Amino acid sequence: MIKLKRRTFLKLSALTVGATALGLGVTGCSKETDVSIDGFPDMPETLGQEVEATVDLQSGEVKINSDILVKSSVCMGCYSSCGVRAKIDKKTGRIMKLTGNPYHPKCAEPALPYDTTIKESYQAFSLHGDKGLTHRATVCARGNSTFEQVYDPMRITTPLKRAGERGSGKWKPISWEQLIEETVEGGKIFAELGDDTVIEGFRKIHNQDELINPDSPEMGPKSNGLVWISGGSYGRINFAQRFVLNSFGSTNFYGHTGT
Amino acid sequence: MSFQALARKTVKGVMENKLKLAVIDPFMQGGTDIPGKTKWIPIKPSTDGALVLGMMRWIFDNEKFDGKFLECPNEEAAKAIGFKSYTNATHLVIVDEKHPNNRKFLKPEDLGLEGEEFFVIDKKTGKPELNSKASAGNLLYNGEVQGKTGTIKVATSLYLLKQGVERHSIDEYAEICGISANQIAEIAKEFTSHGHKVAVDTLGGTNSVNALPFTVALWILPALMGAYNMKGGMAGNGPSFKAFADGPKYDLAAFEGQIKPSGVKISREQFHYENTTEYKNKVAQGKKPYPSKLPWHTNGMSLDGQAMFSALNKYPYQCKILVNCFANPIYGTPSLYQEAMLEELKKTSNIPLIISVDIVMGETTAYADYIVPDTSIYEQWAMVPVRANINTKMTAVRYPIIEPMTPKVGSNNQPISMETYLIEVAKKIGMPGFGDNAIKDADGKMWPLNTREDYFIKAIANMAYDGDAVNGITEEDDKITGLDSIPSDWQAAIKPDELFVVKNIIAKGGRFEADTNYHDGEFMKYGDPVKVCFYSENLANSRNSITGAYNEGAPVWTPETLADGTLVDKAYPSEEYPFRVCSSKAKLRGVSMLNNCPTLQVLSDTNYIEINASDAKELGLNDGQEVMVETPSNKAKGVLKVRQGVARGSLGISFGYGKWEYGSKDTTIDGKVITGESLRATGIASNPLALIDNSVKGKYGLSEVITGTHNRNGIRAKIVPLS
Ligand code: SF4
Numbered sequence: 001m002i003k004l005k006r007r008t009f010l011k012l013s014a015l016t017v018g019a020t021a022l023g024l025g026v027t028g029c030s031k032e033t034d035v036s037i038d039g040f041p042d043m044p045e046t047l048g049q050e051v052e053a054t055v056d057l058q059s060g061e062v063k064i065n066s067d068i069l070v071k072s073s074v075c076m077g078c079y080s081s082c083g084v085r086a087k088i089d090k091k092t093g094r095i096m097k098l099t100g101n102p103y104h105p106k107c108a109e110p111a112l113p114y115d116t117t118i119k120e121s122y123q124a125f126s127l128h129g130d131k132g133l134t135h136r137a138t139v140c141a142r143g144n145s146t147f148e149q150v151y152d153p154m155r156i157t158t159p160l161k162r163a164g165e166r167g168s169g170k171w172k173p174i175s176w177e178q179l180i181e182e183t184v185e186g187g188k189i190f191a192e193l194g195d196d197t198v199i200e201g202f203r204k205i206h207n208q209d210e211l212i213n214p215d216s217p218e219m220g221p222k223s224n225g226l227v228w229i230s231g232g233s234y235g236r237i238n239f240a241q242r243f244v245l246n247s248f249g250s251t252n253f254y255g256h257t258g259t
Numbered sequence: 260m261s262f263q264a265l266a267r268k269t270v271k272g273v274m275e276n277k278l279k280l281a282v283i284d285p286f287m288q289g290g291t292d293i294p295g296k297t298k299w300i301p302i303k304p305s306t307d308g309a310l311v312l313g314m315m316r317w318i319f320d321n322e323k324f325d326g327k328f329l330e331c332p333n334e335e336a337a338k339a340i341g342f343k344s345y346t347n348a349t350h351l352v353i354v355d356e357k358h359p360n361n362r363k364f365l366k367p368e369d370l371g372l373e374g375e376e377f378f379v380i381d382k383k384t385g386k387p388e389l390n391s392k393a394s395a396g397n398l399l400y401n402g403e404v405q406g407k408t409g410t411i412k413v414a415t416s417l418y419l420l421k422q423g424v425e426r427h428s429i430d431e432y433a434e435i436c437g438i439s440a441n442q443i444a445e446i447a448k449e450f451t452s453h454g455h456k457v458a459v460d461t462l463g464g465t466n467s468v469n470a471l472p473f474t475v476a477l478w479i480l481p482a483l484m485g486a487y488n489m490k491g492g493m494a495g496n497g498p499s500f501k502a503f504a505d506g507p508k509y510d511l512a513a514f515e516g517q518i519k520p521s522g523v524k525i526s527r528e529q530f531h532y533e534n535t536t537e538y539k540n541k542v543a544q545g546k547k548p549y550p551s552k553l554p555w556h557t558n559g560m561s562l563d564g565q566a567m568f569s570a571l572n573k574y575p576y577q578c579k580i581l582v583n584c585f586a587n588p589i590y591g592t593p594s595l596y597q598e599a600m601l602e603e604l605k606k607t608s609n610i611p612l613i614i615s616v617d618i619v620m621g622e623t624t625a626y627a628d629y630i631v632p633d634t635s636i637y638e639q640w641a642m643v644p645v646r647a648n649i650n651t652k653m654t655a656v657r658y659p660i661i662e663p664m665t666p667k668v669g670s671n672n673q674p675i676s677m678e679t680y681l682i683e684v685a686k687k688i689g690m691p692g693f694g695d696n697a698i699k700d701a702d703g704k705m706w707p708l709n710t711r712e713d714y715f716i717k718a719i720a721n722m723a724y725d726g727d728a729v730n731g732i733t734e735e736d737d738k739i740t741g742l743d744s745i746p747s748d749w750q751a752a753i754k755p756d757e758l759f760v761v762k763n764i765i766a767k768g769g770r771f772e773a774d775t776n777y778h779d780g781e782f783m784k785y786g787d788p789v790k791v792c793f794y795s796e797n798l799a800n801s802r803n804s805i806t807g808a809y810n811e812g813a814p815v816w817t818p819e820t821l822a823d824g825t826l827v828d829k830a831y832p833s834e835e836y837p838f839r840v841c842s843s844k845a846k847l848r849g850v851s852m853l854n855n856c857p858t859l860q861v862l863s864d865t866n867y868i869e870i871n872a873s874d875a876k877e878l879g880l881n882d883g884q885e886v887m888v889e890t891p892s893n894k895a896k897g898v899l900k901v902r903q904g905v906a907r908g909s910l911g912i913s914f915g916y917g918k919w920e921y922g923s924k925d926t927t928i929d930g931k932v933i934t935g936e937s938l939r940a941t942g943i944a945s946n947p948l949a950l951i952d953n954s955v956k957g958k959y960g961l962s963e964v965i966t967g968t969h970n971r972n973g974i975r976a977k978i979v980p981l982s
Pocket residue numbers: 075076077078079080081082138139140141142143144261262263
């Protein structure tokens with residue numbers, strides 16, 4: 001991590017005073033202004049990022065950097081679901097940084113009026129008309145970092161099947177077709193591990209006509225053998241519920257309440 | 260709860276001297292401490308109920324409740340004096356052992372009449388009257404009424420609440436929770452000196468095995484002041500826009516062939532043990548019906564952890580396919596990650612098939628048979644409803660702001676994800692509601708559900724036209740947000756004229772009503788009138804399925820017990836286990852999914868076992884020392900942090916650390932070893948330390964019987980120095 005020395009910081013803020021345009025990032029300051037201070041250090045590449053736009057403090061004119069896109073999303077860092085805006089590098093398609101969404105009442109107080117255009121919303125990151133103070137949109141330290149999990153080098157992107165006993169940490173990649181075939185049709189799917197047990201897949205368990213426990217009819221149909229455990233209310237469980245509750249016909253859909 | 264918004268509003272209120280802030284927590288955290296302003300009240304873990312009931316005792320002793328409000332026996336009466344909620348304080352309950360409807364509310368049939376109402380003692384006439392007919396009822400009546408066949412002993416809900424509260428003196432409550440009687444009185448006084456402008460809230464602190472009476476008592480406190488739905492008082496979440504519903508544009512709720520699920524949930528919740536065949540058979544055979552094999556949680560809700568215990572015990576029936584999706588119960592459920600539990604989890608004879616949908620090797624995913632790669636939060640679609648502290652109408656939107664990293668598969672060329680997997684499975688089996696002709700629009704035309712967009716973009720269209728339609732995106736905004744070049748299958752998911760409004764919502768991250776719209780005069784704008792119950796007939800008529808004892812209908816101080824009623828303090832005396840573990844949310848970790856973020860690793864690399872300086876001194880323990888935390892069920896190593904901000908007798912362990920998978924371990928894929936990153940597993944986790952309930956046969960983590968909530972706060976423990 002780069003540590004910003006206090007002296008350097010002071011010089012930087014001095015630089016913004018009287019400048020005609022305020023960049024949204026550090027490098028923007030030195031690029032957009034022609035103020036030169038003797039001995040002012042070059043900012044290390046890793047500290048500054050190219051800015052998404054510049055805003056003229058007097059006129060409020062917004063100049064968008066065409067190499068960068070700003071897109072809105074919702075943070076799940078702690079399940080509070082704050083609104084975020086992601087700065088995305090058009091060339092690499094990667095997220096560079098996250099900030100708060102000024103339209104979102106959790107992140108700005110007061111929130112930016114909904115009819116404000118996206119272009120004008122950039123002003124909320126500047127000091128033009130004090131918008132950056134009144135509609136400052138924030139996310140917490142966690143919220144700033146959530147995008148890093150997207151680029152986790154250990155991320156799983158291929159379907160995997162266990163290649164040892166459960167929990168042994170041994171896996172093998174399988175094709176999409178094999179994943180669907182084996183989980184739907186079941187059978188002796190662990191035969192290659194020396195286990196000849198016949199496992200029922202989705203097709204067999206999806207059954208409204210037979211009881212899951214004939215001795216206790218109140219337990220309901222065999223479909224209840226599918227148990228779905230889902231995280232908290234994060235905005236896409238309705239899709240899974242459509243499948244589990246209303247199409248598969250299992251009563252066993254769980255959110256995250258008891259733990 | 261939105262922590263950002265809550266923190267901002269609290270700090271603002273405190274700094275403007277409009278708000279007094281007291282933090283009642285065994286574990287004082289930075290951020291809740293506004294220097295010179297915050298009052299910290301260190302409470303012993305899992306004794307919160309004693310504080311709340313102590314406050315109520317003071318309120319009853321000093322008659323500081325809002326009697327005029329409480330006397331209102333129905334909504335109209337309350338409205339007439341300026342409130343937007345009412346209570347059942349005056350409603351009569353039968354408290355007559357000999358009466359067949361003992362423990363239930365007095366109903367017209369008990370008096371030989373018809374109808375479904377309640378009775379009060381009319382304040383004007385002193386006689387029983389229907390609650391809808393009276394404008395005020397007697398608050399603390401305890402006596403008899405003339406019934407169908409004789410007199411019936413009755414008492415009001417408020418009388419029963421007060422009677423329960425008076426089982427202990429304020430001094431006794433103080434002794435239990437470790438807060439002085441004076442301080443309890445002081446908080447109660449402050450609480451009742453602002454009329455209806457008071458509010459309470461709680462979150463994870465309720466995870467203890469005496470959580471229910473505490474939570475009920477806590478919600479009753481503001482009702483005693485009439486605070487519900489009042490400006491400055493208690494507010495619920497604001498409403499959402501229609502999205503996945505039968506919306507103005509598309510019906511995403513109903514489809515042809517739709518099934519209404521039936522039967523008992525495997526988690527043993529929302530169902531009375533007395534209605535099971537197991538119970539009926541025992542009674543028919545002349546056997547004692549109690550205990551049931553595992554406890555039944557009549558008042559539980561969506562208990563994922565209990566579903567896991569059920570699966571491991573194949574009770575009340577077998578789980579055939581367990582799907583874990585965007586969840587991590589093995590890390591998140593107290594006592595699930597323990598040797599005895601894992602042995603059962605590994606057996607395919609218990610759970611034949613485990614499928615996990617995940618982006619990384621989570622603790623639960625590590626026990627799967629198959630892993631379906633998922634999209635990350637920034638690669639997926641989601642319509643996010645309002646969470647607490649925001650009271651206006653809003654729905655936020657997540658959409659794939661970057662190209663998903665999972666490969667594209669199938670005839671629709673979709674990235675692998677939970678949705679892609681479910682569509683494929685449903686289509687292969689021929690399940691209803693997926694594939695061609697799955698979704699009906701408002702004109703009756705059928706649309707396919709073959710891609711994620713087929714579903715989620717329609718949900719945004721519903722949002723856009725709910726009430727007054729939102730404006731379309733401007734041409735300039737369309738361009739600068741990159742929405743002018745969205746893929747053609749996004750566009751194909753809705754009618755062309757809907758695209759411009761949908762894009763405006765996507766660009767702005769959702770649809771938000773102006774945040775100035777919180778109030779409607781003296782009321783909260785979106786608070787529909789509520790009825791707050793001081794006595795619950797439903798609770799009072801349900802039983803503990805292990806002991807057969809009836810539950811209490813009004814909250815009373817309840818010490819923690821095992822399911823069979825044995826006091827936890829008796830089973831594990833404090834001489835042997837002097838500490839209680841409590842958990843908190845770390846500021847730089849998520850619920851269980853941010854251990855792979857390098858920035859957070861750098862900013863806060865580990866957690867500690869946090870202990871009060873006086874406790875440490877007494878035991879001769881030092882800051883930074885390595886110790887073993889031993890509980891009756893498990894043990895774990897950690898490093899001590901000695902500080903003042905922890906209640907005496909408490910061990911603070913923050914959540915999100917002490918992980919053992921999540922990419923921290925070596926994994927073998929196709930025989931090749933992928934080296935784990937140990938930084939992801941630093942610190943200590945409290946859940947594996949939680950107690951197993953040995954009073955129950957079978958593998959079962961200590962839980963509260965009525966609600967099924969777990970033993971996360973209050974885990975009995977001792978500390979053994981290692982260095
Ligand atoms: S920004 Fe912070 S408070 Fe908001 S959801 Fe993300 S992690 Fe939670």
